[in-house]
Amino acid sequence: MIEIQYRVGGPVQGHFPGHHRSSRGDSGFEFRGHASLLDAPDPRRLDLHASLRDPFGGWRVRVHAQRMSVPVTMVVDLSASMAFEGTHRKLDVVADFVDSLSWSAWRNGDSFGFVGCDTAVHPMLLQPQTRQRGAGALLAHALRAHVPAGRSATGLLQVVQHLSRQRSLVFLVSDFHLPPPLVEAVLDGLAAHEVVPVLLWDPLEFGPRTRHGLLNVTDPETGRQRLVWWRPALRARWQAARSAQRTRLLQQLRARRLSPLVLEGGFDADAVTRHFFA
Structure with a gap:
């Protein structure tokens, strides 16, 4: 198990001994x-x-x-687009992330919590803040067996009800294939916490590797299918749309002074550590 090294931006207001600077x-x-x-x-x-x-x-x-602890929470979008399986299955990447982060939080003396949601918060994938060492392993096992089917991620708006009142370190994990107004509302709802947006992308979800031919494409959120003729002109339009979406998302994050962590492909604990210390 590779440990993740993380830190928070300012002094924490915890009540339990830990590894983070505090003003208490x-x-x-x-x-x-x-x-x-x-x-x-x-x-x-x-x-x-x-x-x-x-x-x-x-x-x-x-x-x-004194050095104090901080609540660490992972909030995960479990809508249908998170069922994508390219070079890696997205929920397997999330499961690896949960396993590593929960163990790292335990090592630092921090509590760990988890909230998974699509159209609503999943009761079976909800973990209140805990200091138990094996909580992450159980969650990771449940995530590997879960099949995302929700047609939206509006349940993210309910997440704040399940977070600690104390300012927490929140990892918001999603592919962010979400309407811009929903992204803004979710980020505004989490403004009281220190948020790390985790962009979970796979290279194959933004366009097939084939140069041309007939393709049956499916919108994972709505389930609608369409037969298209994959050709260079369509590839260029697809890539332009992807670039525009990415630019709009990064602008939303920068407006709130949030630095995204991009995971493309499998989980990389060292990449998470570099995000905090680079």
Whole structure:
């Protein structure tokens, strides 16, 4: 199992010890200021120089912030387009991601949660925040057996009800083949948390490798099928539409100062780590 190294952008407000910087506590290792001895009664941290400079003649002690934990949650789009199987089956990639992330959260002392949804949140694929070591393995097994069939991902709008009230690190996993207004509404609903959009794409879903010929194409969200003559002109139009969709999505993310993590093909734990530390 390859561990994912991740971090959050600012000090966390957790209540449990962990690996992340925080603005709480008074007996950690990161200096954050001085306080009155009455407010932080620890004579071992008495600062004589600061006490001598106190205009009121009070005793001052050094206060150090403690490292705290943060809730880590994976929110996954399980609409029908996520059933695509090209170089890899998308839900198998998600399952590998869940397994690695949940184990990494446990290693860091963080809690892990999971919310899967299409038109609504799936009760069988809902994991409240937990610190159990094997929670991710059970979820990964369920995801490998799941067959996405929902015709939309509007259930993503209900996700906020299942998240911690504390600011969390949220991995929003989807192929983002979604209407732009829905993407905006989902991102606005998650604005209170630190969101990492994970773009799960496969090279084969944006056009077949064949140069020309008759193809039976299916819209995974609606189930509609159509017979098309695959030719260079249609390939160019297809690629232009893909480029326009990608540009529009990146503009939506940049407007909210979100940096997307793109996974094309299989799961790569090192790519996830590079996203946070590159």
